[in-house]
Amino acid sequence: MEAIWLWIGFIGMLVGTIYFAFSTTNAPPGSRYFFIITAAITGVATIAYLVMATGGGVTITGDGREFYWARYIDWLITTPLLLLDLSLLAFANPRRNIGFIGGIIALDVVMILTGLWAGATASVAGRTILFLISTAAFIALLYLLVTRLFSEASGRSPAVGQVFRTLAVLTVVLWTLYPVVWLLGTEGFGALSTSVEVLFFMILDLLAKVGFGFLLLTNRQALSDIGSGGSAQASRVS
Numbered sequence: 001m002e003a004i005w006l007w008i009g010f011i012g013m014l015v016g017t018i019y020f021a022f023s024t025t026n027a028p029p030g031s032r033y034f035f036i037i038t039a040a041i042t043g044v045a046t047i048a049y050l051v052m053a054t055g056g057g058v059t060i061t062g063d064g065r066e067f068y069w070a071r072y073i074d075w076l077i078t079t080p081l082l083l084l085d086l087s088l089l090a091f092a093n094p095r096r097n098i099g100f101i102g103g104i105i106a107l108d109v110v111m112i113l114t115g116l117w118a119g120a121t122a123s124v125a126g127r128t129i130l131f132l133i134s135t136a137a138f139i140a141l142l143y144l145l146v147t148r149l150f151s152e153a154s155g156r157s158p159a160v161g162q163v164f165r166t167l168a169v170l171t172v173v174l175w176t177l178y179p180v181v182w183l184l185g186t187e188g189f190g191a192l193s194t195s196v197e198v199l200f201f202m203i204l205d206l207l208a209k210v211g212f213g214f215l216l217l218t219n220r221q222a223l224s225d226i227g228s229g230g231s232a233q234a235s236r237v238s
């Protein structure tokens with residue numbers, strides 16, 4: 001069954017990538033970078049799913065589990081890009097907030113790397129400690145997203161504010177399900193078989209990348225507000 005879920009993941013990511021890449025030609029002026037970042041997110045995942053579906057990117061751990069490390073390489077590249085999309089929506093002037101954006105991405109990288117090491121570790125104690133470090137970074141990241149990014153986004157045009165809130169809520173809910181699947185799956189308590197775990201991660205990945213990208217890139221009002229300056233004030237003037 002695993003291979004079927006992985007092929008479905010591959011096709012879903014591929015279709016998303018082609019759609020986002022073609023939509024770039026029709027991007028509202030000044031918003032093209034959102035299309036490029038979003039197509040890159042699904043593009044990286046397309047390759048990761050192809051690798052896993054053809055039997056790569058997986059290893060047997062010291063304690064005998066089948067561990068798909070390829071998905072962490074995907075997440076290591078794509079989750080910072082998803083946070084970049086959110087940050088570029090929230091900040092009227094992202095360049096001036098480069099420290100904050102770098103900080104939230106650094107927490108994300110810590111979360112994914114310690115999650116990778118936790119999954120690859122044979123000892124239960126090692127896995128538990130690394131899982132806790134990863135979760136702490138995740139909570140800090142969510143805190144920054146819910147406080148600072150939300151308040152920045154409320155200063156933008158109504159359409160930008162609305163799409164930011166939808167995407168941020170989607171992100172908080174979906175991302176929180178990843179450690180839950182991990183804990184229930186083979187890396188944690190082993191309540192889910194490898195194939196059910198692969199299925200759940202595939203659904204989450206499609207929603208968090210293709211679903212996210214679709215909601216963002218089909219919102220032409222928000223994208224053209226951003227292209228024309230993007231703050232509440234700029235959109236009132238135009």
Ligand code: RET
Pocket residue numbers: 075078079111112114115116118131134135138175176178179182204205206208209
């Ligand atoms: C792990 C296990 C350790 C604890 C935590 C995790 C969080 C993972 C997250 C992944 C998000 C992935 C996304 C992929 C792209 O579509 C590594 C599962 C907290 C939040 C959004």
